[in-house]
Amino acid sequence: MDVLTENFSLYGEGFWGTVKLTVYSSLLALAVGVLMAGFRVAPVRALRVVGTTWVTVLRNTPLTLLFFAMLLGLPRFGVALPFELFAVLALGCYTSSFICEAVRSGINTVPVGQGEAARSLGMTFGQTLGAVVLPQAFRSVIAPIGSTLIALAKNSAIAGSFSVVELLSTYKTLSENGYSVVWSFVWIAVGYLILTLAISALFHAMERRWGVAR
């Protein structure tokens, strides 16, 4: 218990860092993921190829390798950004491929008649997707996106090893200051549990409000 009370500000800083990483990367992942899902069902072949390549490559890339390449590689081209931004880019791009697949399978759960009706009203592809299909797909992708974002929150721990302030990396400072390693890990674990359970509760609430069983 002492470990937590005596280092509350350190833990708070780390926890806040993890929360920020998670939120910013989630927003990036959702934006890119939905865009790529749109690409994957588009009538233009080139866009479909772009979407498929993006998903196939990123889903099969180890996240550590992505961090390694981005955080240590991009500066060689003179791209000097703060480590936090690189970490958000790596996490966001990686997670976007999983979001894309969740959204795409959500699109496939919408009954075909919906798309056909929209088309027979004269709607274009963009209108059909944006005004008719995606709003209905949203209802069935809440749970899969929730699991993906929980995975994102857990993956953000990797950023700590690349000089980003976050929850897991607090153990280094604590062990240097001579605190019990086991107890510092217990509180780190509690921090991650709070975060993942919070995301889980949020998405369960959304699921109850908007979700449909298809």
Place this chain on the structure above:
Amino acid sequence: MSLGPSPKRAPRAAQEASSALYDIPGPKARARHLGYGIAASLALAALVAWVIHLLVDTGQFSYVKWRPFGYVGIQELLLRGLGNTLKAFALAAVLALALGAVLAAGRLSEHRPVRWVSTVLVEFFRAMPVLVMIFFVFVALEVQPLPALVTGLTLYNGSVLAEVFRSGVLSVDRGQREAAYALGMRKTQVMTYVLVPQAVRAMLPTIISQLVVALKDTSLGFLITYEEFLHAGRLIAINMDYTMPFIPVVIVVSAIYIGLCMLLSWFANWVARRERGNIKNEAVSVGPPEAAPTMPGAHP
């Protein structure tokens, strides 16, 4: 029926026609789509050209940067790294499958305490970041990097696999279990002769996909100084004698790493296609070839 374009096996004309999201394009729309396609391809080509220009401009394709890969010592270093990665993967995969089987059996047990303990373990290890577990074993229990990595991967993937196994067993048609009991089988016999074989065959694509996750996560060993593939790459990349060929190392290492993972993913897809057409899977629905982490508390 699906809204998106149908699988690529269909002939091209049928594929274009089968999406419910847009009409079959007429001459005008085809011309417009061609325009979009050309614009997208040009934008992509420009992006690729710019990246290549950057690479050439900073001398990444120069002979000195790539020369180290011709040295036998460097090749051996990379191969040893790759071997260590595969060793960690093999150990973690076997142990995770075993742990998954034990935990799944525990969660399906008729004894409440056993069920309760396995549920708590599964939920806890799935909710923890795998890196936290690896660091805990490595720092707090002070073990070598390899056992630390394998322990972390086993605990995480084992508990995810337990859920896969369990949902597989539960997805077998009720009639199978009832028929087996009616034949006078005991519950262990029902499980081992009737339910598990069908569940494993149906869940094989999902199981292989989870092994892809384990393979990708072996790269976490890099963070605890396990001498795996990425570690070997870094050793070359920071070597002053070779003018620090960082980008060439990233290109080589990621091509091999991503290639390996893609190969295993492709295998999962192949198994999924095969099992869907298998007559033995009548009483179960074949799982998807993707590792699907479920939300804590998302299942009954």
